[in-house]
Amino acid sequence: MYGNLKSILESELVAAKENGTYKTERVLESAQGREITVGGKQYLNFCANNYLGLAGTELLEKASEEAVKRWGFGLASVRFICGTQTVHKDLERAVAGLVGMEDAVLYSSCFMANVGLFQTFFGEQDVIISDELNHASIIDAVRLSKAERAVFKHMDMRDLEEKLKASSGRHLRVIATDGVYSMDGDIAPLKEICDLADKYDALVMVDDAHATGVMGKNGGGTPEHCGVVGRVDFVTGTFGKALGGAGGAFTATRREAADYLRNRSRTYLFSNSLDTAVTGTSLFVINHLKKHPEFRERLWENAKYFRELMKKNGFKVPDAQHPITPIMLGDEKKAVEMAKALFDEGIYVIGFAFPVVPKGKARIRVQISAVHTKKDIEKAVEKFTKVGKEFGAV
Ligand SMILES: *Cc1c(COP(=O)(O)O)cnc(C)c1O
Numbered sequence: 011m012y013g014n015l016k017s018i019l020e021s022e023l024v025a026a027k028e029n030g031t032y033k034t035e036r037v038l039e040s041a042q043g044r045e046i047t048v049g050g051k052q053y054l055n056f057c058a059n060n061y062l063g064l065a066g067t068e069l070l071e072k073a074s075e076e077a078v079k080r081w082g083f084g085l086a087s088v089r090f091i092c093g094t095q096t097v098h099k100d101l102e103r104a105v106a107g108l109v110g111m112e113d114a115v116l117y118s119s120c121f122m123a124n125v126g127l128f129q130t131f132f133g134e135q136d137v138i139i140s141d142e143l144n145h146a147s148i149i150d151a152v153r154l155s156k157a158e159r160a161v162f163k164h165m166d167m168r169d170l171e172e173k174l175k176a177s178s179g180r181h182l183r184v185i186a187t188d189g190v191y192s193m194d195g196d197i198a199p200l201k202e203i204c205d206l207a208d209k210y211d212a213l214v215m216v217d218d219a220h221a222t223g224v225m226g227k228n229g230g231g232t233p234e235h236c237g238v239v240g241r242v243d244f245v246t247g248t249f250g251k252a253l254g255g256a257g258g259a260f261t262a263t264r265r266e267a268a269d270y271l272r273n274r275s276r277t278y279l280f281s282n283s284l285d286t287a288v289t290g291t292s293l294f295v296i297n298h299l300k301k302h303p304e305f306r307e308r309l310w311e312n313a314k315y316f317r318e319l320m321k322k323n324g325f326k327v328p329d330a331q332h333p334i335t336p337i338m339l340g341d342e343k344k345a346v347e348m349a350k351a352l353f354d355e356g357i358y359v360i361g362f363a364f365p366v367v368p369k370g371k372a373r374i375r376v377q378i379s380a381v382h383t384k385k386d387i388e389k390a391v392e393k394f395t396k397v398g399k400e401f402g403a404v
Pocket residue numbers: 118119120121122145147188192217218219220247248249250257258259
């Protein structure tokens with residue numbers, strides 16, 4: 011029987027290669043960091059979600075070794091049978107505190123946190139109102155719940171209000187948004203969203219995968235940045251980006267809602283406990299960052315420095331407020347080819363073209379990290395300028 015599937019896959023893969031959506035993976039021969047090794051060569055890395063520069067550090071290597079030594083390698087159990095250790099409870103308290111919520115529940119990934127959220131709380135009589143550019147994990151999570159879905163135009167508060175009005179007869183309504191959108195680094199207008207939620211009696215869910223530990227004065231994420239801590243009902247986030255980079259995630263919420271998740275959320279109940287290395291290390295990271303605000307300070311200095319230098323050299327850089335920095339090029343081919351040329355110059359960045367971003371909005375996405383030095387940034391800008399001139403981008 012495989013023959014039938016094989017021929018379908020072969021033609022789909024050929025089509026993907028032809029239309030430019032086929033994905034290849036660069037294989038790193040080193041740990042994650044400001045510099046990585048590919049094919050025996052060193053590259054400055056500007057495309058990881060390693061915003062605070064913690065991934066791949068000796069600091070976390072040590073923290074994870076200590077966690078495994080103290081708590082063992084794994085639990086061979088789900089949380090509610092015999093898979094909850096002190097360290098899991100401590101991390102839940104710590105991350106709830108970080109994002110300003112009453113309680114938090116751990117998941118193996120933010121994808122699973124999202125999937126385990128909507129289907130637990132929202133059913134046939136309810137409506138999920140979702141930003142059109144929400145992350146794939148939210149889109150799939152919404153599909154897996156029995157609730158009706160409505161989609162509003164990206165960050166369009168007038169359209170969101172229309173959708174809230176149109177669903178006024180329904181039981182529960184929840185507005186779902188990314189805190190930070192990964193292609194532009196733009197931040198959801200949470201103040202306006204919470205005002206509309208109050209006006210129309212809706213709940214608010216924020217996926218803060220790119221923001222926990224990054225945004226807000228204390229790293230509390232976009233609710234802190236937007237001044238709406240306490241007004242958001244659900245925050246999902248990951249330990250797999252700024253907070254260490256290995257994996258693991260959480261849903262932070264109000265007390266009863268967390269209790270209910272522990273009782274009913276399927277991706278929590280029927281999946282193994284978060285591993286001890288990630289749990290212990292994430293707890294270490296949260297405590298460490300409290301004592302070391304300089305990680306975030308360096309990140310913002312770097313992000314600002316890069317943006318300024320790029321603008322000075324004639325590049326089009328939107329005024330977002332996140333270390334995700336899209337270099338807008340427009341032309342699909344230019345974005346992809348330029349990223350390749352930059353790679354040849356030792357700068358690892360990725361070009362994004364349609365269908366990942368809208369037609370005519372192709373770009374190279376740069377992700378700044380606290381671990382970059384001023385020299386790294388200057389070198390990246392110098393290479394961008396050199397390659398940009400060759401491609402007629404500046
Ligand atoms: C990366 C990301 C996720 C997935 O996080 P994992 O913990 O890797 O599953 C979910 N939502 C958003 C918005 C993301 O950017």
